[in-house]
Amino acid sequence: MYVELKNLNKRFGGFQASDNISFGIEKGKLIGLLGPSGSGKTTILRMIAGLETPDSGDIFIAGDRVNDLPAAKRGIGFVFQNYALFRYMTVFDNIAFGLTVQKRDKEYIRGRVSELIKLIGLEKMEKRHPHQLSGGQRQRVAFARALAPNPHLLLLDEPFAAIDAKVRKELRSWLRETINKVGITSIFVTHDQEEAVEVADEIIITNSGRVEQVGTPIEIYKNPKTHFAAKFIGESITLADYDKLHGFEKVKGFDRAVLRPEFVHITKVQKELYPHASQRGIVENIFFKGNTLELRVDLGGQKITAYQSLDDASFSVGEEVSVLIYRLYLLGENEVRLEENHSIKSEGSFFI
Ligand SMILES: Nc1ncnc2c1ncn2[C@@H]1O[C@H](COP(=O)(O)OP(=O)(O)OP(=O)(O)O)[C@@H](O)[C@H]1O
Numbered sequence: 001m002y003v004e005l006k007n008l009n010k011r012f013g014g015f016q017a018s019d020n021i022s023f024g025i026e027k028g029k030l031i032g033l034l035g036p037s038g039s040g041k042t043t044i045l046r047m048i049a050g051l052e053t054p055d056s057g058d059i060f061i062a063g064d065r066v067n068d069l070p071a072a073k074r075g076i077g078f079v080f081q082n083y084a085l086f087r088y089m090t091v092f093d094n095i096a097f098g099l100t101v102q103k104r105d106k107e108y109i110r111g112r113v114s115e116l117i118k119l120i121g122l123e124k125m126e127k128r129h130p131h132q133l134s135g136g137q138r139q140r141v142a143f144a145r146a147l148a149p150n151p152h153l154l155l156l157d158e159p160f161a162a163i164d165a166k167v168r169k170e171l172r173s174w175l176r177e178t179i180n181k182v183g184i185t186s187i188f189v190t191h192d193q194e195e196a197v198e199v200a201d202e203i204i205i206t207n208s209g210r211v212e213q214v215g216t217p218i219e220i221y222k223n224p225k226t227h228f229a230a231k232f233i234g235e236s237i238t239l240a241d242y243d244k245l246h247g248f249e250k251v252k253g254f255d256r257a258v259l260r261p262e263f264v265h266i267t268k269v270q271k272e273l274y275p276h277a278s279q280r281g282i283v284e285n286i287f288f289k290g291n292t293l294e295l296r297v298d299l300g301g302q303k304i305t306a307y308q309s310l311d312d313a314s315f316s317v318g319e320e321v322s323v324l325i326y327r328l329y330l331l332g333e334n335e336v337r338l339e340e341n342h343s344i345k346s347e348g349s350f351f352i
């Protein structure tokens with residue numbers, strides 16, 4: 001492992017911001033640290049960077065324990081959530097900052113900054129000041145500034161949080177490609193699951209100062225290990241009496257279930273495929289989501305959400321529809337289990 005955190009603890013007053021945090025990151029990987037606000041993501045980054053001292057535990061980078069190494073000597077680049085560019089410096093000087101501090105010669109600095117300006121696609125803008133750039137451009141400059149001294153590790157703390165949704169999406173794929181190109185080990189913090197899933201090779205889910213689960217986005221999505229992970233990734237609702245759904249029975253030790261929109265299939269009543277596995281519901285609302293429709297359906301008092309492709313049959317509000325639930329995550333005390341609709345199984349093979 002290139003970066004390794006072992007049993008890190010950090011308290012602020014009486015508050016446990018990091019609770020026995022351990023995980024490892026392979027060289028060259030882009031890791032997403034994903035968790036709700038206040039779950040301790042920034043605290044983890046700050047401890048890795050040396051801006052915060054853990055109460056106990058060890059931090060290793062490239063095999064060396066760095067706990068006692070000052071921040072400036074850790075070889076880490078940091079991009080902050082709020083634009084932390086120097087307002088009175090040009091784009092060029094902002095990017096050159098770390099190299100100037102290192103007292104690199106002018107020729108080297110010019111070459112390195114030009115290379116980075118090209119990498120971030122801001123050629124001809126090097127003489128501008130931060131206020132003459134868009135939010136997205138500013139964050140690209142912050143990214144180049146962090147990369148300039150050739151760090152071994154790049155930490156990005158919600159770098160796109162203050163940027164509007166459309167640009168943010170573009171920046172995400174840009175970041176993914178650029179980090180691949182540079183090949184630097186990186187940790188990307190976000191509380192936006194879609195962003196984490198899209199950007200990261202592997203995700204670490206944090207909650208209340210603890211690590212809930214580590215895995216690839218697909219692994220966590222398909223096989224959440226904790227209640228929190230089951231509910232946090234994907235849009236979901238929790239059901240108490242899941243045994244009322246057709247095709248499911250109460251399983252001992254599993255009191256509740258998580259239902260995700262993609263586990264639900266809605267069809268016209270006349271076109272119902274698996275009568276034993278389906279039930280009837282009433283469409284309460286339809287939302288247009290760009291490339292899909294989101295349907296809110298009342299299932300005998302239980303409100304559920306389903307997605308519908310624009311090419312499929314159209315439904316209207318108030319219409320009775322057939323609702324087929326393929327699967328659920330059942331929540332046990334200490335485990336999560338994927339449960340398939342029994343009635344579909346008994347009606348023959350079925351694939352999504
Ligand atoms: N210097 C500090 N002094 C006191 N409490 C702190 C300090 N830094 C962080 N905390 C507390 O520790 C907890 C975790 O904070 P942290 O900033 O790591 O969360 P986060 O996951 O980054 O949240 P967000 O998504 O909102 O940025 C919070 O409850 C916060 O109030």
Ligand SMILES: [Mg+2]
Pocket residue numbers: 041042043157
């Ligand atoms: Mg934070």
